[in-house]
Amino acid sequence: MIFFCDFLKHFSDFFLFCYYLDWVQRININLSAVKRRAEAIPTRRAVKKECQAAWLLKAISCIDLTTLSGDDTFTNVQRLCHKAVHPVRQDLCDAMDIDQKGLTVAAVCVYPARVADSVKSLKFLGAKIPVAAVATGFPTGQYSLETRLEEIKRAVADGAQEIDIVINxxxxxxxxxxxIYREVQMMKEACGSAHMKTILATGELGTMTNVYKASIVCMMAGADFIKTSTGKETVNATLPVGLVMTRAIRDYYQITGYKVDLHLSNI
Structure with a gap:
């Protein structure tokens, strides 16, 4: 009976995807309009003085502090975790008359092989900062589906609470x-209780229309976040891309009532 219920759920999800697929195929983004809107945003009044400091501190709390290098070791992961717990120098906090206690980054992001090291370091520091792992053959995704799914499962088993996947x-x-829908849906299932961030690698998608379509399809497949880029592409997060993805999030919310978060990456 359980398997039959699972079958019905997957059938229902796929039926809804097919229902909206025709709409997805007909989407076309006006690139000139996107560029005009992006150019207008920096001309708007910026926050200043105390408000600016407050916004910067808020921005720190939204950062995934990341190390994705071939020479990552337990020692530099340990340093990264310490920085995640104490992200602002004490002299700057004193100058602004703020208490740094409780101010941390949003997550520590590492390769799957360094997840256990990160979990151990954060536990030693007494911090409850989640560990995010890039997976699914990051940054290219050019691996078999079985390998990509297994990488997710191993990272979650080692303690990752967030998984950054890359799309095909x-x-x-x-x-x-x-x-893309089928693969991302399977990746979401492999994540279990871990949040899934779906990296679109927008600099490699060719057009803004593809960026919008990929955003919608990944949200339909269960993404908790949609993310601009791996940070390894020639072009990473840009303001026009952010606008298109934000519009996709708004449209998806209006259709489904479900809010998905946006993550910008420009390592």
Missing amino acids: RNYALGGNWEG
């Missing part, structure tokens, strides 16, 4: 939105 850019460039 080959599918996106070829317009295979059903393929």
Whole structure:
């Protein structure tokens, strides 16, 4: 009976995807309009003085402090975790007359092989900062689906509470939105209780229309976040891309009532 209920749920989810697929295929983004809107945003009045400091401190609390280097070791992961717990120098806090207690970054982000080290370091520091792991053959995603799913499961087993996946850019460039939907849905299932951030690698998607379509399809497949880029592409987060993805999030919310978060990456 349980398996039959699962079958009905997956059938229902896929039926809804097929229902909206025709809409997704007909989407077209006006690039000139996006660029005009992006150019207008920096001309607006900025926050200043105390408000600016408050916004900067808020921005720190939204950062995934990251190390994704081939020479990562337990020692530099340990240093990263210490920085995550104490993100602002004490002399700056004193100058602004603020208490740094309780101010941390949002997460520590590492390769799957360094998840256990991060969990151990944060536990030693007494911090409840989640560990995020890049997975699914980051940054290219050019691995078999079985390998990508297994990488997610191993990272979660080691203590990762957030998983950053990368989508199949080959599918996106070829317009295979059903393929992306199916893969991302399986990745979401592999994440279990961990949050899933879906990296679109927007600099490799070719067009803003593809960026919007990929955003919608990944949200339909269960993404908790949609993320601009791996930080490894030639072009990473840009203001026009952020506008298109934000619009996709708004449209998806209006249709479904479900809010998905946006994550910008420009390492």
